[in-house]
Amino acid sequence: MMRKTYDMVSRRVVGALASIALLLSLTMCETDFCNENMYVVGTLRAFHKQSKSQIDVFLATMDANGDTIMYVDRTSGSYANFSLNPESDTSRFYVLSADTVTLGKIAIVHTNRSEFVNAECGVRTLSTIDTVLIEDATKGDSVAILMKDVDENYDNGNIEIFFAGFE
């Protein structure tokens, strides 16, 4: 009697749990989407040296001949974004005002580390800033590197640049 009851109960328990497992397995699909942040950009702010007031700027990448390659979109309020050259240890940029007037030129010296993230995401390049040079000395005054890592963690405020040539 005890044996029969035990068998009956255990069969029901096994049946119920197996059904739950089957339902669960149907919902457990592996995702084919990229879950990593592949948009790696640094951020910069520009200020007047004397008044300390902020200047709205954005950057444009510059090739070896000094020609503009592409404007870098602003994505966050008062910060200008920049993307570092994955094939070189130096990235040159035009610093432009909101009405696309050139305020200065900067060169960022950096070290790169490229990584294959996974099959869904592909390759991204992370960088560490070593130095920032103001190429137009008549306008630029000084630079501060606040955060050296340009990585997948979008941190506001990698670089602050101060212009003295105009107010």
Added chain:
Amino acid sequence: MKTTTMGISRFFLLVLSSLFISSVFAQKKGETEVVEEWNNTTSKTFYGISVYTDIAGPITSMFKDGKTDFSFGVDADICHTIYPTFEAGYSKYDATESYNYGLTQLPGYSYTCNGSYYKIGVNFNFLNDGRGNKVIPLLYIGAKFAFSPSHFDIENVRFHNEYWNVDKGYSVSGKSLCRWAEFAVGLRYPIAKFFCMGVEGKLREFGSAKTKTIDMSDGVSLDVKQSYSPGFGNFNGSKWGVKYTIGYFFH
């Protein structure tokens, strides 16, 4: 007439008596067998070995292109309670079509990974009713350490940066070693004689893979993180899994 009736009555009485006597002897024999089996089985430490295979992997492989997976396992029944277990398997994964980060693929892009995997651990059964059976239903929890030496091939993966006009393809291949822990809750039930079917839910955690740094011909060094590991699955996806097993208990 009376004599005939009495004859029939005696005949039935004889038949009933013989049936009763034979049933009594049969019952006594059955009880003896049960007692013997009880004594033989309840006093044991080692009951036998189960050999089983996962049937979910091959079935999934049939419905999912580019995925091949099969595994075998063996566990020992100690006191119907502790089950040291070892599993080995082989898996091949083609994730070429998974590359969809808003970029069109370069022609010839592919990502494949293949290799063996091994799991070693122990399960604890909660359904030990102590009734002296050789094979019993299992409701168990368990933990395993797993590792997988595997080989990956990445062909023509896109390396792209629109701000610097960089758009090229890289091809890399190499070996990798992944490790992880696996926690399981499972059921196994004898379906016929010593054949058993089982279902197990498993949570894979603490997965890690060695990052391999490969120097490319153009001077760029590329850190290749493992995207997929045989036995673990996609590092980018769900870490829950279910396996269905069929096996035989050797006693």
